[in-house]
Amino acid sequence: MVSRTPPSLPPEITDWFTGRGWRVRHHQSEMLAADDAGLHALLVADTGAGKTLGGFLPTLAAFCPSRTVQTPVPDGLHTLYVSPLKALAHDVQRNLLTPVEDMGLPIRIESRSGDTPSDRKARQRAKPPHILLTTPESLSLLLSYPEAPAMFAGLQRVVIDEVHAFATGKRGDLLALALTRLQALSPGLRRVALSATLADPDSYRGWLAPWGDIDSVALVEGEPGAPPDVEILLPDEERVPWSGHAATWAIPQLIAQIAAHRTTLIFTNTRFLAEYIFQCLWDANEGNLPIGIHHGSLAKEARRKVEGAMARGELRSLVCTASLDLGVDWGDIDLVVQMGAPKGSSRLLQRIGRANHRLDQPSKALLVPGNRFEFLEAFAAREAVHQGQRDGDPFRPGGLDVLAQHVMATACAGPFREDELLGELRSSQAYAWVDGAVLARVLDFVATGGYALRSYDRFRRIVRERDGTWRLAHPEFAARHRINAGIIVDAExxxxxxxxxxxxxxxxxxxxxxxxxxxxxxxxxxxxxxxxxxxxxxxxxxARSSATIPSYMGQRMPISTHLADRVRAMLADPAGWARFPDDVREWLEVQAWRSHLPAPGRLLVESFPHRGLAYTAFYTFEGWNANQSLGMLVTRRMEDRGLGPLGFVATDYTLVVWGLRPVDDPAALLSPDILAHEFVDWVQQSYLLRRAFREVAVISGLVERQQPGQGRSGRKSGRQVTFSTDLIFDVLRKYEPDHVLIEAAWADARSRLTDVARVADVLDRAAREVDHVLLDRISPLAVPALSMIGRESLPSGAADDDLLEEAESLAAQAMRLDPAEPAEGD
Structure with missing residues (x-):
């Protein structure tokens, strides 16, 4: 908290609040106090608490006539606002204009993103507005221009919104590096970050602070708001489906909910599901209610159109993805729906916060589980939200590929000295681990491509002068960098x-x-x-009709460790099952009678025959990525032991493997040395390291996707990019296996693609205690995973009807208490 008495607000601001029937909240005035004290600040406050206004309050105060009587009106770029989403920047610009215009403040506000016309971008560099709203990628590009030192020399403040959404990933690395450059250009710069959902504020204070000095960052906590009203929607017949993810059973009830509310925001976890649920709603929309769709793959014009319609209150419902997770303030939303599992309490809270935007009124939300495990996850998430428990991704060292991109951007802006750059880098907590040797490796890569590639001129992007300064090898490399730079590497x-x-x-x-x-x-x-x-x-x-919907290869969101622990705790507490629907309670009771239930700190493993094969189910609750990795490793060990593995299927909760012979000792398949031997061998031989290398090669600038001045004809296809990166990968693996990008690819493969840390958690539990249960047939808990066999590659929702039919058949066997009693359909 700020350890000083909050200053008196300029009368222009207090009058504006009074005129709207509002009061200045304590955390808003504390943000002004922190700024006056020269401190950086992290504001953690519930949605609807006025976080954004609190972040901008010192900026507005600086332009108030009562404060500029003795000092001139600030000129040039005063405040930089950075958000993870372009939609959020446009929404903030719209909402910020209201107080600025009402108070008559002489502030020019503009936004800048990939959608901004090139002529406006050029004008912004020559004559920047007082407040510029942008994204991490656009900021990095701004810093790559020679005008950057003059443009940012007078910068007073940087406001980072929804910091939890990207600080722990590569976009956070890019922003951390940009902050070090901005601080060097404007030493008096104050950094501000805003969020509603932080599990560990001190970690973010360390990330935000120069040199990791958290004492220089004031922690400002907002006033608590009304607890959200969260309910779990259940089928009318009170039977939660065994399997599936789309939850299309809820469509008639959702139509009724849309009709009963002013505006309903329906969140899905993937772009495919957004299109699929929208289609299902539209097919059932007999009342012709105006319903829209919004996701990141729609054209800018389509997104802007629907955003405008929502802002004007013209839509009754909008189906969307994470493209609208963050901070978009549409006051008429009075219901938020989460389709499928929320995956984390912080993500759920963020989405719930889109409703009402009033601190004194509860936000209303409905969770719609697609299956029984998703019901348990939704229940755990609802409890976590009510208890104020948050989750989130941990911080990890900054990526070398992002550092290479930043080095190139620095060279594009002008010559630089190696020692000065190292000082800037080490002032960021994300890159405090970088020493002179690491930076020298990165510089050598940017300058030559590395030992194995240095004979190719196209990789020689920077050169070192005799006086030790580094500069661009040729001006054309600046244009090549700016057209290719970025962090998000989607499929082509x-x-x-x-x-x-x-x-x-x-x-x-x-x-x-x-x-x-x-x-x-x-x-x-x-x-x-x-x-x-x-x-x-x-x-x-x-066309007249179609049943095919595009699928996208985006990374799956795994259940958070926090929610997984909560679900395991619920399973181990039969007394609490009375809160569940009858069919869910019966499912767990039969599971407990016929087998075991997963217990905290232990690993439940079941082995059973099914359709003439030997099946083994591992109940890890470690997320899809970790279970997928574990499935690859376990089946390799099964092969070595002559068990004849035939396949596996992974969900967030369960890994099921099957083969010709049964697994007698699952602990032997899960010994910790699997990560020291088989993991390394598997990753090196699989597509994973190549995929990771493809991404770091693009981010670092080694492989370019676009040629300057050639328009669409100069853009490489995905196949061309893959061919180029695979060719270079093979060369480096053979001649320079310690190349800086091979190291960067390994870091990605371990953390993001394989979730190896969570695989290690499974192995730790297995080393302590494995509950191995031998059964005569499938168990109730295994039904959801087994019903996925043969359908894992289909987009979620594409085969829900088939999944439900298969799950009901498996459930008839699993729930039969007497093994001699024939199941329906036997």
Whole structure:
């Protein structure tokens, strides 16, 4: 907390609050006190508490006439606002204009993102506004221009919104590096971060502070708001499905909820599910209620149109993804729906906060589980929200590929000295681990491509002068950097356009390449027919109907460790099952009678015959990525031991493997040395390290996706990028296995692609205690996972009807108490 009496607010601000019937909240005035004291600040406050206004309050105060009587009105760029989403920046600009115009403050506010026209970008560099709203990527590009020192020399404040959403990832690395550069250009700069959902504020204070000095960052905590009103929607017949994720059983009830509320925001976890749920709602929308769709692959024009319609109150419901998770303030939303499992209490709280935006009124939310495990997860998440428990990803060392990109951006802005750059880097907690040797390796990579690639001129991007300064090898490398720089490396996309040029958005190249003229698919809420595929464009026209929806290869969100622990605790507490629906309670009771239930600190493993094969189920609760990795490792060990593995299926909660012979000793398959031997061998031989290398090669600038000045014709396809990175990967693996990008790829493979830390948690539990239960047939707890066999590669929701049918058949066997009693359909 700020250890001083909050200062008196300028009368212009207090009058504005009074005129709107509001009061200045304590945490808002504390933000002004922290700024006056020269401190950085982290504001943690509930949604609806006025976080954004609190973050900008010192900026508004600096322009108030009562404060500028003796000092001139600030000129040039005063405050930089950084958000993870372009939509959030546009929403903040719209809401910030109101107090500025009402108070008559002489403040110019503009936004800057990849969607901003090039002429406006050039003008902003020459004559910046007082407040610039941008994203981490756009800020990094701004810092790559020679005008950057002059543009940012007078910068007073940086406001980072929704800091929890990206600080722990590579976008956070990029922003951390940008902050070090900004602080060097404007030493008096104050840093501010805002969030509603932080499990460990001190970790974020360390990330935010120069040199990790958390004492220089004031922790400002907001006034508590009304607890949210969260309910779990159940089927009318009180039977929670055994399997599936789309929860389409809830569509009729959702239509009724939409009709009963002013505006309903429906969150899904994937873009495919957004399109699928929108289609299901529209098919059931007999009352023609205005319903929209919003996700990151839709065209900018389509997103802006629906955002405007929501702001004007013209939509009754909007189906969306994480594209609207963060901070978008539409006051008429009075219900939030989460389709499927929330995966984390912080994510759920963030989404719930989109309703009402009033601190004194509870936000209303409905959780719609797709299956019984998702019901348990939703129940655990609801309890966590009510108890104020948060979760989140831990911080890890900054990535070398991001550092390489930053080095190149620094060179584009002008010559630099190695020792000065090292000092800047080490002032960031994310890169405090970097020493002179590490930086020398990164500089050598940017300058030559590394030992194995130094004979190729195209990798020689910077050179070292005799006086020790580094500069660009040729001015053309600046243009190449700016057109290729970025952190988000999605699968290559195809533009979906009508013949007249109107863009609808993007689908992944793999999906688009599978289509031929005459094929139909549904996208952006429309049925479309393919006319042609040309130059990374899919030309379409309206169609009468379609059942195909594009799928996307985005990374799955695993259940958080915190929620997983809560679910395990619920399973180990039969007394608490009375709170569950009858069918869920019966499911767990039969499981306890026939087998065991997963217990905290122990690993439950079940082995049983099924359809002539030997099955083993591991109840890890460590998320899909970790279970997928564990499945690869366990089946390799089964092969070595002659057990004849035939396959495996992974969910967030369970890993099921099957083979010709039974697993007698599961602990032997899970000995800790699996990470020292088989893990390294598997990752090196699998596609994972190549995939990780592909991403770090693009981020670091080693492989370029776009050639300057060539428009769409100069953009490489996904296949071309893959060919280039695979070729370089093979060269480096053979001739320079300690290359800086191989090291960066390994870091990604361990942390993000395989979730090796959570795999290690499973092995730790297995080393302490394995509850191995031998059964004569499938157990109730195994039904959801076994029903997924053969359907794992399908998009969630695509085969829900088949899943439900298969799950009911398996459940009939699993829930039969007398093994001699024939199950229905036997």
């Amino acid at each position: 996309m195809l533009d979906v356009r009508f013949r007249n040029g109107r863009s609808l958005g993007k689908v992944e190249e793999n999906f688009g390449a599978s289509l031929k003229p005459g094929d139909t698919f549904r996208f952006a809420g429309m049925d479309l027919e393919v006319e042609a595929l040309r130059d990374l464009e899919l030309v379409v026209r309206a």
